[in-house]
Amino acid sequence: MLQDSVGEVTTHYHTLTRPVDLESGASLSDVIIAYERYGRKDNKNVILVCHALTGDAHAAGFHKGDTKPGWWNGIIGPGKALDTNRYCVIATNVLGGCKGSTGPSSEDPATGKPYGITFPGITIRDMVHAEHLLLEELGITELYAVIGGSMGGMQAMQWSVEFPAFVRRVICIASAGYSTPMHIAFGAVGRAAIMSDPDWNGGNYSPGKKPDRGLSLARMMAHITYLSDESMHTKFGRRLQKSEAFGYGFHTEFSVESYLQHQGEMFVERFDPNSYLYITRAVDYYDLTKNGSLTDGLAGTEAKFLIISVSSDWLYPPYLSQEIMLALSANGKEARYAEIVSPHGHDGFLLENAQLNYMVGQFLTPITVEDLMMHDPPSIRETSSIREAAELMIGHEINHLPVVLGDGTLSGIVTSWDIAKSVAGNFQNLAEIMTKDVITIQRSDSLRLAASLMEKHAISALPVVDNAGRVLGMLTSETLSLSEVLQ
Secondary structure (H helix, E strand, O other): OOOOOOOEOOOEEEEOOOOEEOOOOOEEOOOEEEEEEEEOOOOOOEEEEEOOOOOOOOOOOEOOOOOOOOOOOOOEOOOOOEOOOOOEEEEEOOOOOOOOOOOOOOEOOOOOOEOHHHOOOOOHHHHHHHHHHHHHHOOOOOEOEEEEEOHHHHHHHHHHHHOOOOEOEEEEEOOOOEOOHHHHHHHHHHHHHHHOOHHHHHHOOEOOEOOHHHHHHHHHHHHHHHOOHHHHHHHOOOOEOOOOOOOOOOOOOEHHHHHHHHHHHHHHOOOOHHHHHHHHHHHHHOEOOEOOEHHHHOOOOOOEEEEEEEOOOOOOOHHHHHHHHHHHHHOOOOEEEEEEOOOOHHHHHHHOHHHHHHHHHHHHOOOEHHHHOEEOOOOEEOOOEHHHHHHHHHHHOOOEEEEEOOOOEEEEEEEHHHHHHHHHHOOOEHHHHOEOOOOOEOOOOEHHHHHHHHHHHOOOEEEEEOOOOEEEEEEEHHHHHHOOOOO
């Protein structure tokens, strides 16, 4: 059952001690990366959360005094897919952003003035390299997983290419292996809207006179791509906003017009126009293919992958996720594909929390031996009699009994079949009938491994032991047969 939020959180701001060398050949010093951290306080089982185009580091919980949680609060927290009882979750704001990380609106250390249009061009690769520097300086040497949707999914895939040994799992949602001509076209229209606003002033606008009209138009156009035809029919239809009859003019009449205008007006209050230019151009440049081949581009990856699409997404349609899967499969990589069934279009990756919690949770936290084993099973000493073993089995209704030494270390195993044979052979001691060469398993192992061991050795139970050989539990074929999912 899903539990509560992570509670009140704070955004942190880290100044990198090393410069970020950009793909363009430029270099940025004194770069600040904004981030939030949830869950475990150590640097173990770290999951990096990457945001979409206009997101930020506030992915979960509440800032002091706020009533609205972070943008992915539905899957981050105790008991959720990104379980903060189990993982250390870190969310960042990208390089080039305007929500705490260094970007065009930040002060240029060389001039003491905002970078503005003098900010160097950036790419998704540059964002990932800045994130990597941040994690290293926080003392993190490995990622259990990196996850993101849309542009966040691009970052997740870029991580697998740039730092294959650093990241163990990659979750890419509603994204692609490269930007298509349609993506580039939408970005171009959005940038044209901003740059055609007289207040843009060649990128040198003042905080009090920004190109709000152009940025609002860019957001209105982009927001259309986040929805679907079905969701717009359901949410707006052809309803008029304030009247019952057409006005036959050009003022706002339809509900959908009013909605888009509201989205544009709200957006200009929280986002910098130049950041929008730089980040959308970074998305244009994104391309993981090598010599035109996505298979070649992903050949060097080492992570396990979960690739998720949204059924009604026409901005990043399922075929783009399936292309990633085909490329990974062609390289023999371990990858899974899932599709969110949703009428919400691209926004489905932010709205369908139930499906995401299931898909992501199953991938990040697969069922293991520990989840199904009988804990602290009855056991017997090697010096005990066969009769005592039989009585234990009958009393606990079990067919397998670990035989242990005084410190709990496994010595062997005896079965009900062994007990039955002892009568015919007139055996008296357990040592005469028990199996000493026992196949064992550990609690962190997968159920798939357990099933394969049972099949290979024609056995119906496995003692679960720790590194010292002490018995922790028992896993039987009957228990496995009741499990619906073998990881």
